[in-house]
Amino acid sequence: MFSKSFSLLALLGLLQSNLLSASNEVLYNSCRFCHGEKGEVTYLGKVEPIKRLDKTALATLLQSYKKGEIDQIGLGKLMQAQIANFSDADIEQLSAYIASF
Numbered sequence: 001m002f003s004k005s006f007s008l009l010a011l012l013g014l015l016q017s018n019l020l021s022a023s024n025e026v027l028y029n030s031c032r033f034c035h036g037e038k039g040e041v042t043y044l045g046k047v048e049p050i051k052r053l054d055k056t057a058l059a060t061l062l063q064s065y066k067k068g069e070i071d072q073i074g075l076g077k078l079m080q081a082q083i084a085n086f087s088d089a090d091i092e093q094l095s096a097y098i099a100s101f
């Protein structure tokens, strides 16, 4: 009896944590088209591979793009559109994921 309800609780907990936070792959999904599967692409021959950046640098850059504060090769608006719908928590998670490449 006890073990049955315990495993049901564990299952619910699993489902809940999956619903609450998007997976790393889902967050990174749109990025791969320009930055590569593992952040290894030099986009347009100008944007250096993003896998070289650490978590703090990534989070800072992404927050700045979101606010429209940076424009390194004249395509800041394009990057702003990519990151516009990411929450602060999404940006933290995504930055840690890219830094792990």
Ligand code: HEC
Pocket (backbone or CB within 6 Å): 027, 028, 030, 031, 032, 033, 034, 035, 043, 047, 048, 049, 050, 053, 058, 061, 062, 070, 071, 072, 073, 074, 075, 076, 078, 079, 082, 083, 094
């Ligand atoms: C349509 C192509 C495209 C997509 C999709 C895209 N980016 Fe970018 N990204 C760019 C371009 C272009 C720049 C340079 C913009 C500028 O500053 O002029 C850039 C810049 C960056 C930089 C800064 C790189 C550096 O060296 O300073 C980071 C970090 C980054 N993108 C992460 C992401 C992440 C994370 C995603 C997915 C949420 C993403 N990008 C989606 C094109 C793209």
